[in-house]
Amino acid sequence: MREIFSDIEELTRTHTNTHVEAWKASGRPIIGYLCQYVPREIIIAAGALPLRLRGAGSPDSSLGDAYLSGRTCTYVRHVMSLSLDGRYDFLDGEIGLNTCDHVRRAADVFVKKTSIPFHGFLSVPRSPREGLYGYYRQELEKLVRGLEAHLGVRIDSDALRRAVKIMNEVRSRLTEINRLRLLERPALSGAESLAVHIASQVVPPEVFVAIADRLIEQLARGEGLDSPRGRLVLVGAELDEPSFVEALESQGALVVADRLCFGSRSVLPPIDETAEDPLDAVGRAYFFQPSCARMIGDFPVRWQALKGMVAESRADGVVFERLVFCDPWGAEVHNIMERSRKEQAFPVLVLSREYGIVPTGQLKTRVQAFVEKLEIARARRLAAGQ
């Protein structure tokens, strides 16, 4: 099993990997994207490889800083640093969004300062309500037309259905892997799970399905892991660094479930493979997915989902990670703390983070203290016979 995880680690260590290189070498296009609100099915239906843009392997953010300043989030700055350094020049296009101010400004720099030949854009409404879905749908239609014109292909309904089918395969594997994390003895750690989820977004789906099948088979045969000091749910935005999760888990607690953009939030429920209007099926699945903190007014839904996740995973507490300068997740911190206080729901630890920085002793100390708090609470509950 170690061998599979080593392979996965290798695939996710930098912004590219051997499968991406092989895809490119075969003359097929690659389209980069920055956010979970870009339906990968559309890119796949265009015959291209969807590649989630990452800052992995970026030595520093200086080029990104020059354009985006030091007051935007380090995830975006590292992605831009790689892009401005030409490391994403192999892309045949990229798709920007108005996800947040940072991603929006990155889109400006992509257009004006990189040699990437195609720039799509999705203006995603800020609330997942039915009345706004039509706008998102129109945006997807525009994206389809843009990709068709740029790549010289036709994205028809059959191609979309085939893309849905293969992405459902990916999702079913990830769903199973996430189920295995919930066991009394989780089959894999949070860090390993995050690496698997990242891999699903940076290799061709067929390749991922093959890797995942091998992994699931071995995980099912394994004995599972001890989590001597408790079980955690990890919540937050753009975290694609398993080493961060590893640092949390080094204090003896396991991350058994998560709500991370690169993690289990990237796993949508299955999409109807036979839908008469597959673009609509895809659009609805992405627009009404468990929402990102950018979606205004949807916090009550997210809160219920988080409570459900904590209950289902039998977690002792929640760790909330947030990249410094992120406003949408800043509101989420406030609201989660407010609700957890009001409802005495579960203990929460809030961690601010910079992208690309190896977790420090300070962070480990804070997690250690939190885990001790959870242990004490558990001991008290046991003593009280609860």
Add this chain to the structure above:
Amino acid sequence: MKSVDLTRTPQWRQLFESLPVIQRFFAGDPDSHGMNRLLHNVAIYLERMVDSLDRGAPFVWYNLGFNSELVYALGDAFPLTIESLGVLHNLLGNTHVSLDFIDTAEASGVPSDCCSADKLAVGAIRKGLYPEPACCVGINTPCDAQVMGTQVMAELSGKPFFLIDVPYYHNEETIRHVAAQLKELVPFLEEHTGRRLDYDRLKEVCELSNTMTETIWEWLEWRRHVPLAQSSKLVAFTLVLQILFTGSEQGIDIAQGLLREARERTQRGERFFEERVRAVWYQDPVWTDLQIYDWFERELGLTVPIDVFGYYAHEGLIDTSTPESMLYGLARKLVNCHPMARQFRGSIDVYIRDFMHLHETWKADCGIFAGHIACKHAWGGIGLFKEACRKAGIPLLIFEFDMFDPRVTPYEDVYFEIERFVNEVVYPRKMRG
């Protein structure tokens, strides 16, 4: 909450007590029509708020990207911007109150790198200082900070919430998209306030709004005059007008005061200092110390004829012929004219294009990017903005500060940066021709 409960709180009591003091101070200058009318109408606004509270009229909370017309058109519903209490204290010099709001927000989980305008809102709401709303309206402009503010407003108020989604693009489709949501908003407001939106009344409100807009345009025209005859510190008040007063008689009165002052001072050719350098102040005004602009004028000969909060784009008036045309006009105001929402929500091109327009039209010698630390949308475009200014040969000063929190960058540092820029870069360059 009754008015007596509200006015008993130290934060409101202090506001009611300090407002007349500031009014008397500015009344010492009988030509200061702009500031005097603003303060006078703020007092009326507060009196109306107290009166609404006692009458049991419904309150509608909203964030600073929204305009007040639709609420005024509901009759006796009261529009309350959630940032208003903290901002008013800040403008009146009661910085300790606004800092207390900021600290309260941070203590409750709002990260320190988030916007102080939103922390003012969160702090005041957490302290229970606003009358309970019947419902809340949120809008995602001008920036992510509003995403934060609106989410917390929705959570802490616990009241029905309606979001207006403003897309990224500057096009006709965006206006129609927002107009359609305003149409949805009307029954939402009616249901939760228990007041009926009468389209005849909306027509009156929109006509008042148009008059205010035309007055603002005329006022800003007078500020193009070289040298600038009216104080720099007044220009940013366009934003206050649009958020709190648009669609009311008070809004017109303030705008007319600003216009009258600019016109009369210009016609008289008054000059209290020598204007050496004119700047477009791009990004946020120093509302935590308005007197800083007087210092710029007196000591450096630096004037600010226009800034991003003050500029109100010429994108047409509200056509009051039908309910649909009014909603369309209100939508266009929100997305194409509202200060910041226009420049900040979409591509950086609009931001840069507007700067170049202001620089040329208001005959500026330089740009000053007063970088409110939480304005990530603007900081995120800084590289492209700098390149554009360099290409156009426009000197640009960039510095970090917080418009409501002087602890971030002390006044002395702001003075130092601006003095050096004016005396060592812009003025010598201007003299060289």
